[in-house]
Amino acid sequence: MILCTFLLVTVFLLLSAATASAEEEKPSVHLLATGGTIAGKASSETATTGYEAGALRVQELLSALPEVSDYARVTGEEIASIDSKDMTEDIWLSLAGRANELAGEKDGLVVIHGTDTMEETAWFLQLTVSPSVPLVLTGAMRPATAVSADGPMNLLNAVRLAADPSAAGKGVLVMMNDTIFGAGNVTKGNTLSLDTFRSPDGPLGYMNDGKPFWCALPVRIPCGKAPFDVSHLSRLPKVYILYGNACADGVMVQAAVQAGAEGIVYAGCGNGSIHREDEKELAKAVLQGIPVVRSSHAGSGSVIAAENSYEKEHFIRGGSLNPQKARILLQLALTRTKDSREIQKMFETY
Ligand code: SIN
Secondary structure (H helix, E strand, O other), rough: OOHHHHHHHHHHHHHHHHHHHHHHOOOOOEEEEEEEEHHOOOOOOOOOOEEEEOOOOHHHHHOOOOHHHHHOEEEEEEEEEEEEEEEHHHHHHHHHHHHHHHHHHOOEEEEEOOOOHHHHHHHHHHHOOOOOOEEEEEEOOOOOOOOOOOHHHHHHHHHHHHHHHHOOOOOEEEEOOOEEEEOOEEEEEOOOOOOOOOOOOOOOEHHHHHEEOOOOOOOOOOOOOOOOOOEEEEOOEEEEEEEOOOOOOOHHHHHHHHHOOOOEEEEEEEOOOOOHHHHHEEEEEEEHHOOOEEEOOOOOEEEOOOOOOHHOOOOOEOOOOHHHHHHHHHHHHHHHOOOOOHHHHHHHHH
């Protein structure tokens, strides 16, 4: 009898130790929640608009998705609970600071985010967070309370991706609708569809039954350390985006300068082309020490050298960054220099 009890206790202890060590071997993934539709609560299960974004806490999202613990030791915290259209520099700086702290402690990070400005936050984090561990952003198009909500599968896939060593060294990733995108060229391309994210140059891969399948390698990926250190900053330089259109009259450029713009991104047409009335005012802005980046609202393709006057006026070529991402790079560049040539080099590097 004593021998039997002893054997049973020993087997129990061995099994518990094996379970504990299997648990220890799982990668650690930390969630940084900022709100969004993925945490949204609507008044009915059929409502997909008119909901409160960011209403659910990260622990509520995790409790509804116990499956994540099959893949990782998941922890989480709230950085904010907002609709991402209301993103602020304070939240970005806190998020970057916390992600940098955790990059040394965890195997992977997931940022839960609204889809509206997800591409901007992904790009900001790529430029400011240590690339030492996978960092994946995810969200949802349907609120958590909706029939067939897309959030749970997106979150599960984001955790699986962040826990996967193959996601390291590919820059900040966006995982939405089973598709993996790079921060540099992902953009929200449809106002309502679940399949809203796209990259003009194609995605980096897909989540096939929970496993990453890579079909492209990102370019210009930071390695070693983050390109910009924002740990000492409490604000970012003021940069406005001006939308180029037919019949422009230069007034919006004057307004931006008067409002204290420290830089301007001009979302021009085609290859970053600028209406001559706006061009006159932009050239004056450059002479006043306000760098101007030529970008495009065409939706894809690079902005390269065009009219000779643009080069003479020291306008910066925005490359393949869309206007909202060019704005972020110009803000960060301005924390170092106002020299257009130096800023141009950064646009060619990142
Ligand atoms: C948001 O961006 O926070 C609301 C919209 C969404 O997440 O799809």
